[in-house]
Amino acid sequence: MFFAGLDIGSTITKVVIKNEKKICATVIKPTGAEHRRLAHKVMEDALSKAGVPFEDVDYIIATGYGRINVPFADRQVTEITCHMRGVNWLFPAVKTIIDIGGQDSKGIKVENGKLVNFIMNDKCAAGTGRFLEIIAGVLGVKLEEIGELSLKSTRPSDISNMCTVFAEQEALLRLSEGTPVEDILAGIHKANASRIHSMVKKIKIEPEVAITGGGAKNRGLCKALEEKVGFPVVVPPEPLITGALGAALIAGEQIAKIDKEELQERQKKRRLEAVTFFDDESTKAR
Amino acid sequence: MSGAKSTGLARAAELYSVRGQRARELKQEGKKIFGYFCCYPPIEIMTALDIVPVRILGNMDEPITIADGYLPPVMCVFCRSAFDIGMKKSYDYFDGFVGAHACDGAERTALIWTNYIKTPCNFHLDIPHTAHNSAVDFFKQQIAYFQQAVEKFIGQKISPEALKDAVARHNRQRALVRDLYDLRKPDPPLISGSEMLQVLIALMCIPVEEGNVLLEEVIQEVRERPNVQAKKSRLLIWGSLIDNTAFTDLIESSGLNIVVEDTAIGTRPFWHDIEETQDPLDGIAEHYLKEVLCPRTFRDSGPSYQEDSEMRFGYLKEFAKYWKVDGVFANIIRNCDVHGYEVPVIKDYFAGLGLPVLVIEQDYSTAALETLRTRFQAFAETIG
Amino acid sequence: MEKKEFKTKKSAKTLQTAREAGYFGKKMLTSALEAQKEGRPIGWSMVTWWEGDLIAKAMGMELVYPENYGAFCAAVRRAEPYLEIADAEGYPNTLCGYARNCIGYTKTLADNNLEVPADAPGGGLAKPVLLISSGAACDARYKWFQALGRYLNGVPVWTLEMPQTGLKEFYLPGNKEKNLAFILEELKEFVGFLEKLLGNKMDYDRLEEMLAQTLKTLRLAYEVDVLRKTVPSPMVSQDFWSVMIPHLYLPEDPEAYEFYQKVYDEVKTKVDNHIGAIPNERYRMMFSELPPWHSIGFFDDIAEKFGIAMVIESWNYHAIKPMPAEELEGVTDPLEVIARLSYHKFTEDNDTARRYDASPGFFNARYLQWAEDYRADGFLAHPLMSCRPATYTLLHTKNSLEEKLKVPGVVIDGDIIDLRVFNPDEAFSKMEAFVETMDHYRELRRKAEMAW
Structure with a gap:
């Protein structure tokens, strides 16, 4: 099983892909205003780095400033909770x-x-x-x-x-x-x-x-x-990814709470598409 | 104009979204409309003379532009906004304007208001700062002056019976509002915070009888409809008022259900009935000075910090229990002093009840709301 | 970027007596410390315009003034750590700067078992047995003391009532007397409360004595204000901010009276000899509200560069105009005299306000009157970041001065505590431009055939 955390910050987007045992890949990409919508590209990078096809990811949690309208995320959690989880995992x-x-x-x-x-x-x-x-x-x-x-x-x-x-x-x-x-x-x-x-x-x-x-x-x-x-x-070895890591950890827990059928149903619906933003301007900006 | 008249929640939503409309219609029909600032001017006096009292609010959707030249930015943003839309003629249908010495912001704004926004009848109501017995007596005298001023303007005296009748009708409204609040007791509540806000604001823009009919419709509708709310953590709001559903929507879409709000639009005007005293002004003065629980009124200090807090905030313990509250949002409109000074105390008090408090100072602007979403969601995650 | 050379931050007071006024600030702090040593009760009081101070003092209480302490901490640049504490305690940083300073200080007092911390500026404020709040002027002045309950567990707060009637309402038949009766009623309650708290009886003879002295001092302080109408101005704001301390805080002290006699004589000599406080007075300006305590030297700079004299300032800190004789006729109860005196402070300009159609009396009426009496060329509005009530009415006052009397105003942001808000460079360039505005309006007044 694979699960992913995607943290779209105001300046940097981070992705962590995990399975039950380990972190499979992390990607950190600058995301200025014009790139923010392209968070799905960062996800693609991470997936290819981990060698995991998108369809194999069981649960995705989006966090960070841009979490609101990520079409391929199963759930959004605030970066506050995600940082907390990520740090807690690294430094109990x-x-x-x-x-x-x-x-x-x-x-x-x-x-x-x-x-x-x-x-x-x-x-x-x-x-x-x-x-x-x-x-x-x-x-x-x-x-x-x-x-x-x-x-x-x-x-x-x-x-x-x-x-x-x-x-x-x-x-x-x-x-x-x-x-x-x-x-x-x-x-x-x-x-x-x-x-x-x-x-x-x-x-x-x-x-x-x-x-x-x-x-x-x-x-x-x-x-x-x-x-x-x-x-x-x-200071964590990579202090930028604690949010994405926490998101991935929460995603892992969520899987346990959902039955297989629903999980598959979700997977089918998921689209790796551009992110929309709550403020019109950023959404329209390319 | 739509043909069929809407009822219940739909009607409340209409009245909420076009706030001056009903009052303007009534003015066309020959009624007098009075605007009043905050929840201290006794609306019963106006009702007794068949005047429609309209609560003056700001507009979070409207950027403050004109007020900049009159009220400095360090003032309460809500007051600045109210004045701003006043200058933009949102309240040009008022026959009377009632200001009050409630808090600094409301008082100064009301006093400056009358210099620039002219209304045929004006009254500035002084409100003492304590609830001492002599303060209640003094306040009663000031209300009597207010009554005389309005009587003179209308050209008609209020008989004690008419005033008693107005008190009874407003008490009926208070009781109905409390009935409606009861429907938020189940989990999930039967009515959302945004719907509630629409109803409460609607009540503040229409005559009391129309409000009472509206409340009866709403209560019936809410009781009968399938519960549309999702189960979420239950939130008590304390502090500065909220008068825009964009704000309550934001909160309720962040994993929280608003179940009770101790604000000047929430419980404060409605929680206590005016006692039907021999001289109705006695009951009115007592009610407004002693029972409307805005921290602008100084309550004599208790023998210890803990007892003082208990004396001042004991009712919040009851609220929290009654509505099975999970957490508290302390809402501070930027520069609202009377609530600002209470923040650490209120946090201590709720901590004693085991309830976490989210404090947000905000700028009374819908444009700046979205940035608060993370705080509400994280708070929901904390208490969920 | 060219850096202008400014004088020392300390202002050059123009009066010798103003330089001597610092004595009274020190006197207050030392008497409180002595009182503490002697075990006498100490009260913390807001400025109450004589409503509560005299009564508490006559009962044997020593009073200290946290508002004044705020100004003191800011002036000696010791406020910041206290502000930080208040901030960390969770008080919004938009609250009154004096309040936040006091809250921060009181926390350190509480953390030190209610003993004054050794390093407290000016010897600190000793633990009070009572906090005297005031409903007059602003909400902070009772909410702040109420908030101190977190640190001064169980120390009672008494809030003095001061009605704040609208202008039209003031003239409603019988209302003024009702207002006064209410204040009196509350003062009686206050005396009863104090007697219970302190376990002794009010010494009415002492109170009457103090009151008589207060009325004398206030009258003399007012006479000094009248002398300041002279052109060129014999005394400026830089002097007033020092001179005000005795009449504001110690009017019942015979030493204060003696002091004002000296002030009066010094100012009178200048008037008689046509000596201006600043050389080459070219522009006469009014100032409102509290000054930037840490940069009062700014006023010296604009005096020197542009010939600007600050001829009169913020009415709230001035002695009252003497009450009409009939106000006190047949009034024997000293509490009633106090009620009338304090109430007069907030209503003395009502007739003026009516004349100028400028409601209410305690906003802008005084400045309109002053602009004429003091032949003002301009109005310097100094909105205070952390003192809202002082700031509320400034723009309105500026507007009405321009409209009604063709006296222009300039706004320069500042604060009473936060040193960083007032930017002397920027303020200086604003004044440079404003001088031209004053020239322009002077021409307008001339064309309109106004008196100055």
């Missing part, structure tokens, strides 16, 4: 998950493998990957490099403003004053970590703590967060 001792995505960040509390509480940032780029992306752009540094670069700083500069627009101005100002880029970046990471930390604090941070999502790939951010949290945090 984790109680607090900090997920830093492209457009939002979240805090998730786990107890005995169950989701007990969560919090999300409030429609603002501060505390998200987008924030770092904008600042990287302003400073002319590649997004992948800002974390490492920030770690070289000896004197993190003070960034007081967390509004993205103002922080951008502040970063520019520091630059014009001759502050080294690594110090500005260290300041930005500190500010971002502080923002995320104060949000997650609302649901009480208890060890162990895991960081997931694109932000977990940024070592500078992880270190800044770790300092704020006050104890070491764990």
Whole structure:
């Protein structure tokens, strides 16, 4: 039996294909606005990588920002529950998950493998990957490099403003004053970590703590967060896929709850087609 | 105009979607229409003079444009929206406008309103902040002034009998609403949160007798129809009001059934009957100041934090038990202070009852709703 | 990007007496700390415009003012950690900045077994036996104290009533007296409540004494406001924000009265000698609401660069106009005097509002009157991110000043707590442009043959 988790994030789409024993394939593809509808292509990639024909997949769960209208998914589950499940499978001792995505960040509390509480940032780029992306752009540094670069700083500069627009101005100002880029970046990471930390604090941070999502790939951010949290945090080997992995795990459980006939019925109906979006514009955009 | 007149839920849906329509028709027939802000102005006074009271609401579908020049963005978004659509002539059929010192937002908006939106009759009702005995007396006097102002405008006195009769008719409405709430007790509930909202808003746009007929129709229809609801986790909503079914639809399509809402459109105006006192104004003043449970009214503090919470929120424990609630959504319209200050307390209180609370501060805009879906779904997954 | 050089963040007060006013802030904090040492009861009070303070003080209670403490924490840049605590506690960050500061502070107090934490700014606020809320001005001022119950388990909250009648309703026959009777009734209740709480009786002689002193101080503070009508302005907002502290918080203190005598003399000397507070006064502006405490130096900058004098500001923080003699005729009960005094604060502009057809009295009427009396060229509206009630009416006031009196307004966002909202560079360029607007409107007023 095969089951799949598909996590359509705001910037990256991830697929995990599993069977009862192991992960058969994972695929991570950037999905900008124009590619978002093409999530089925990412699924195709994963299937061919796993060597599993589409018809053989028994259950598919879609999660993430784009989960709503995936025609080939059996069910949609929020990324919050999926991250929780994925992390819990990897690190059973984790109680607090900090997920830093492209457009939002979240805090998730786990107890005995169950989701007990969560919090999300409030429609603002501060505390998200987008924030770092904008600042990287302003400073002319590649997004992948800002974390490492920030770690070289000896004197993190003070960034007081967390509004993205103002922080951008502040970063520019520091630059014009001759502050080294690594110090500005260290300041930005500190500010971002502080923002995320104060949000997650609302649901009480208890060890162990895991960081997931694109932000977990940024070592500078992880270190800044770790300092704020006050104890070491764990980062999954591939922090981007915990959502898709969790979705695949839940898909595996669902199969057990459904009888064979219905499963076959579902399989027949399933179409590996383009994803539609709830907002018209993204749906129409090609 | 459709020929056959619809009834029951279909009628409620019509009244809900074209909110001023019935009032405009009645105005054509010569009735006077009064708009009022929030659930504190005593509508019984208006009913007693055959005035149709219409509750002023905002419009989540309409982007706020005009209000920007009058009410700063840090204000309660609901109030800004109400003023905005007022400036856009949504309420140009009012013969009277009744503002009230309910909360800062409602009060300031109402006071600014009369400077820019002109109505033949205006009254600003002061409401004390405490429910002390002298406050009730004072409030009664203010209601008496309100009554005099309306009498003068209409050119007719309200007899005590007429007022008692109006109280009885509105009490009847309150009882019917509670009967309807009872139909949400089964699991799944017999009526959805969106249907309920349509009915409640419909009641706030039509005369009380028409509302009572509507309620009887709806109750019968809901009792008799096959239950269309799916079984989902049962949600209590506490906090700022919700006046758009786009919001309740979103919640109910995210794995939750709304079973009771402690808001200014939900239980608050309907939960308690006005006592039929010798001087009807006594019962009216008591009811509005003591029994309409918006946190804008300060309740004297209890001897300990726990007892204070119990005194203030004990009714929510009853609600949770009665409707077999699984979780609570604390709805905060951005910049709604009176509810904002209660958030940690309400979370403590429900935690004591073993009920998780989802707190969302939102911008009172249907365009911004979809981004909330993940929170509701995840909350449903938490409590499911 | 060219970076403008701004003066120090601390403003240059133009009056010597204003520089001395800091004494009273310190006096309040130290008396509270002494009271704590002596085991006297401490109350936390909102600014109640004399409604509750005098009564509580006459009963032997020492009062501290968390609103003032908020301004203090912001000014010494210590508010932020408290805001973060309030945030983590789950209070929406859109609530009043002073409230969030106080909630954060109170949490640290509770976490420290209700002993003032050693590192608390300004010596901290000692544990209260009572919280005095006020229904006047805004909802935060009772909801905030109610919320403190989470940290001050069982400390009672008393909410003072202040009717907020509409303008037309104020003039309904008998309504004013009914309003006053209600306040009086509630004040009697308050006294009874205090007597029970503190276990002693109200000292009415002491109350009368304090009240008499208060009326004297307020009158003198008002006289200073009147002197400020002079051109060039002898005193500006930078001075007022310091000078207001004694009459707002300690009007019953004879030292406050002595202080205002000195202020009066200093301002009068300037008037007599035609000395302006700022050199080369070219534009006279009104300000509303609270200033950006941490950047008051901004006003010095615009004075220096454009000759802008802030001649008068936010009515709420000013002493009342003296009450007409008949208001107090035959009134012997000090509680009734207090009722009339506080009520006067919120209704004193009703006649003015009627004259300008600007309802209600406590919104914009005063600014309309002031624009004429103080010959204002412009109105600087400073909406506060985290003080909604201060902000609600600013746009409306700006609109009516422009419409009715051809006095233009400019809006510059800021806050009383969050240092980041007020952007001095941006504010400065706005003022640069606004100077031209004022020129334009001056011309309009001239063509309309207005008095200034």
